[in-house]
Amino acid sequence: MSTLTAIHIAASGLQAQQTAMEVAGHNIANVNTPGYHRQEVVLNAASRTPASLQESSANSPLGSGVEVSTIRRLQQQFLDRQQQRTASQVGYWDAMQTTLSQAERVLAPAADQGLSTQLDAFFAAWQQFADAPEEPVRRTQVVSSAVQLTATLNNNAAYLHRMDSELLSAEATRVQQLNDLATQLATLNGQIGKAGGAGIAANDLLDQRDQITRKMAGLAGVTVAMAADGTALVSLDGRLLVNGKTVHQVNLETGSGMPRLTWDDGAAAKITGGEIAGLETTHSTVLARFRTQYDAIAFALSSAVNSRHMSGVTSSGQPAGAFFTGATAGTLQVNADILADATNVAAGSTPNAPGDGAIARSIAGLANQPLIGTATVPQSAQVIVGQLGAAVRQAQTQADSHRAVQAQVMAQEQSVSGVSLDEELTNLLISQRAYDASARVLATADQMLQTLLQTLQ
Amino acid sequence: MRVTNYSMTQFIQEQIAKTNDRVARLQSEVATGQRIQHPSDDPEGAAQAAGYRSRLTAIDQYTQSATEAKGWLQLQESTLGEMGTALRQAHALGLQGNNPQSVEAREAVAGQIDAVRSHLLQLANTRQGSRYLFAGFRTTTPPFAESGGTVQYAGDTGVMTIALGDGQAMPLNISGAELCNMGGAADIFSSLSQLAQAVRTGDQTAIGTQLADLEDHSARVTAQRGQTGIRMTQAEMALSHLASSRQVLDDLLNGVEAADLSRTVVDLQAQQNVLQATSYVAMSLSRGGLLNWLQ
Numbered sequence: 149m150s151t152l153t154a155i156h157i158a159a160s161g162l163q164a165q166q167t168a169m170e171v172a173g174h175n176i177a178n179v180n181t182p183g184y185h186r187q188e189v190v191l192n193a194a195s196r197t198p199a200s201l202q203e204s205s206a207n208s209p210l211g212s213g214v215e216v217s218t219i220r221r222l223q224q225q226f227l228d229r230q231q232q233r234t235a236s237q238v239g240y241w242d243a244m245q246t247t248l249s250q251a252e253r254v255l256a257p258a259a260d261q262g263l264s265t266q267l268d269a270f271f272a273a274w275q276q277f278a279d280a281p282e283e284p285v286r287r288t289q290v291v292s293s294a295v296q297l298t299a300t301l302n303n304n305a306a307y308l309h310r311m312d313s314e315l316l317s318a319e320a321t322r323v324q325q326l327n328d329l330a331t332q333l334a335t336l337n338g339q340i341g342k343a344g345g346a347g348i349a350a351n352d353l354l355d356q357r358d359q360i361t362r363k364m365a366g367l368a369g370v371t372v373a374m375a376a377d378g379t380a381l382v383s384l385d386g387r388l389l390v391n392g393k394t395v396h397q398v399n400l401e402t403g404s405g406m407p408r409l410t411w412d413d414g415a416a417a418k419i420t421g422g423e424i425a426g427l428e429t430t431h432s433t434v435l436a437r438f439r440t441q442y443d444a445i446a447f448a449l450s451s452a453v454n455s456r457h458m459s460g461v462t463s464s465g466q467p468a469g470a471f472f473t474g475a476t477a478g479t480l481q482v483n484a485d486i487l488a489d490a491t492n493v494a495a496g497s498t499p500n501a502p503g504d505g506a507i508a509r510s511i512a513g514l515a516n517q518p519l520i521g522t523a524t525v526p527q528s529a530q531v532i533v534g535q536l537g538a539a540v541r542q543a544q545t546q547a548d549s550h551r552a553v554q555a556q557v558m559a560q561e562q563s564v565s566g567v568s569l570d571e572e573l574t575n576l577l578i579s580q581r582a583y584d585a586s587a588r589v590l591a592t593a594d595q596m597l598q599t600l601l602q603t604l605q
Numbered sequence: 606m607r608v609t610n611y612s613m614t615q616f617i618q619e620q621i622a623k624t625n626d627r628v629a630r631l632q633s634e635v636a637t638g639q640r641i642q643h644p645s646d647d648p649e650g651a652a653q654a655a656g657y658r659s660r661l662t663a664i665d666q667y668t669q670s671a672t673e674a675k676g677w678l679q680l681q682e683s684t685l686g687e688m689g690t691a692l693r694q695a696h697a698l699g700l701q702g703n704n705p706q707s708v709e710a711r712e713a714v715a716g717q718i719d720a721v722r723s724h725l726l727q728l729a730n731t732r733q734g735s736r737y738l739f740a741g742f743r744t745t746t747p748p749f750a751e752s753g754g755t756v757q758y759a760g761d762t763g764v765m766t767i768a769l770g771d772g773q774a775m776p777l778n779i780s781g782a783e784l785c786n787m788g789g790a791a792d793i794f795s796s797l798s799q800l801a802q803a804v805r806t807g808d809q810t811a812i813g814t815q816l817a818d819l820e821d822h823s824a825r826v827t828a829q830r831g832q833t834g835i836r837m838t839q840a841e842m843a844l845s846h847l848a849s850s851r852q853v854l855d856d857l858l859n860g861v862e863a864a865d866l867s868r869t870v871v872d873l874q875a876q877q878n879v880l881q882a883t884s885y886v887a888m889s890l891s892r893g894g895l896l897n898w899l900q
Contacts, residue, residue: 179610179611180611249643249645252643252644252645253643256643256644256651262655264655264658264659265655265658265662267659268658268659268662268663269662271663272662272663272665272666275663275666275667275670275768276666276669276670278768279670279673279674279767279768280673280736282735282736282744282745496742498742498761498763500743501741501742501743501761501763502742502743502744502745503736503740503741503742503743503744503745503763503765503778504742504763504765505765505766506766509766509768509774512768513768513771513772515663516771516772526659527656529655530652530655530656530659531652533644533648533651533652533655534644534648534649534651534652534655535648536644536645536648537643537644537645537646537647537648537651537652538645538648538649540643540644540645540648541645541648544645555615555619558612558615559606559612559615559616562609562611562612562615563606563607563608563609563612564607566607566609566610566611566612567609567610567611568607568608568609568610569610569894569895569896570894570895570896573895573896573899574895577899
């Protein structure tokens with residue numbers, strides 16, 4: 149063994165420890181970076197003799213110091229896949245919860261102000277009117293309670309209509325985000341492939357890749373597969389969205405009729421998970437159901453009240469007209485003639501009989517008639533409250549439970565990939581001591597060389 | 606398990622957020638006294654509560670109707686009572702005039718009979734508020750009007766009803782036509798004027814006939830009064846039934862909706878303690894760590 153060899157060994161130690169310190173520094177710098185995976189230096193005892201010394205010590209059992217074999221990224225593949233799955237679920241239920249609990253605040257406000265209460269007040273006003281149809285106050289009470297009722301129905305219908313277009317535009321924005329992310333991922337795939345080809349471990353690019361695929365899963369519930377070279381293959385409903393550097397975009401066509409998702413070649417696309425699907429389901433299934441129910445209430449009211457009302461006579465003995473105009477939740481109105489003059493409300497069917505409240509009584513009795521299937525009108529308003537509450541409740545529970553799973557997976561992932569400052573500081577200390585020691589070896593070898601040179605003088 | 610700085614702070618953050626959410630929820634429960642703030646807090650309960658509230662509105666309505674009906678029936682009952690008394694008085698006067706007397710004495714009796722007749726006419730035009738009791742549906746115009754010595758009925762035979770419950774309607778009024786036998790062989794008023802006439806002329810046969818008619822009228826009024834009494838009882842029974850239904854529904858609604866205040870306050874205190882403890886732990890997190898010990 150030569151003194152020169154000792155110098156080489158010491159130098160390799162210095163280099164390796166320095167790399168270890170750099171990696172620790174990188175880790176510490178990224179302690180708060182989302183999606184960062186801890187990196188670790190893998191050191192190897194160098195068994196092969198460097199080429200320059202090959203001749204002199206070809207058969208030596210001695211190693212020649214240390215080498216950095218790789219800088220490892222600590223990651224567990226199956227946790228990543230779980231992250232994508234939960235991101236998709238959380239995205240779906242979160243989107244639903246946000247929109248539905250907003251709808252709940254509007255459609256089912258404080259317990260005594262909703263549609264159900266308005267209906268009760270409407271029928272009670274008719275009942276009171278029937279008791280004493282001569283009283284002008286009771287007549288106007290019928291009209292004003294009906295105006296409040298139609299206003300509530302109109303507002304609810306208008307709100308649902310507005311939600312429709314808001315949800316649609318939110319969906320369009322998300323689809324655009326999905327396409328943007330797909331393009332970013334394709335670029336990243338290119339860089340990762342290139343780095344791999346050059347033999348460089350592209351750890352930080354892989355972090356970015358995982359962040360992007362997770363976001364895509366949260367948006368659209370995509371499936372992600374990793375190729376051997378570290379590039380990501382993203383598919384949606386069995387078709388590839390990102391394949392290496394190639395991107396197939398998805399578009400939301402909102403032109404005419406029902407909005408639909410298509411691939412860039414025109415085929416229909418289907419998104420079944422993530423935020424986009426959550427918005428879509430809220431819009432086309434849940435809220436649509438409530439719109440139908442409000443329309444059913446409006447139709448039942450207008451047809452049943454009108455047919456009874458029109459068999460009566462006004463205060464002046466003329467045949468009464470329709471009480472309501474319009475037959476959907478959005479269009480139901482109190483007849484303009486009645487709004488203009490409350491004496492056009494019919495109380496009874498006998499002309500010149502101000503005490504006759506038979507028609508009013510039979511309209512009041514509609515509160516207990518099964519006008520919508522087997523349900524009365526007030527009952528179906530109560531059912532809406534229950535169903536709306538249940539839908540919000542389900543979305544809340546699901547979102548909460550998937551968030552809990554997400555937190556769990558995140559904690560597991562952190563335990564593998566997260567940065568612990570204590571640990572990094574310890575590593576830093578160890579590297580520093582090893583660096584000091586290698587420097588001491590170098591100094592000693594240098595002294596030995598000096599001693600040798602002095603002897604030869 | 607390997608614990609990292611990020612997972613520690615993340616965990617504390619989540620816990621604080623969760624506890625804050627619970628505290629806010631409990632606070633609004635205490636503030637409003639309601640267990641259900643939004644239907645999603647208890648969807649089934651919220652739908653039930655809406656149903657109970659709907660029933661309560663209906664019950665309040667029926668209670669109001671029944672109370673009004675009671676007022677009407679009370680007045681009707683006392684009016685009919687007075688009419689009965691007046692008819693009996695006329696009958697007695699008829700008997701008194703049925704003896705051979707001086708012209709002056711007969712005239713005095715006949716005058717009293719006329720006074721009873723006009724009292725009866727007044728009673729027949731009794732109003733409750735602005736509504737005439739015995740006018741059928743034509744409640745806004747006086748049903749009985751005298752012109753040229755005869756009384757005409759201007760009302761109709763409509764029977765108003767009052768709802769005391771779902772599909773439970775009770776007839777309220779008595780039409781004046783029926784009560785005073787208007788359009789019959791002899792109405793109350795013509796019987797009385799004929800009686801007065803017979804007394805004046807001393808026509809004993811006619812007096813006898815009219816007295817018999819008066820007995821019929823009297824019987825009719827008494828029968829109607831009895832009927833009115835029955836309806837009053839009906840309204841009262843309905844009122845007490847409505848009151849007890851209201852009680853039951855109130856209890857049900859409270860059971861579904863009302864917050865158990867003592868329990869909620871204890872829960873709130875517990876959650877606030879948790880929040881305090883968590884904040885303390887969060888504070889100590891930043892003090893720990895190797896970094897503070899390395900120079």
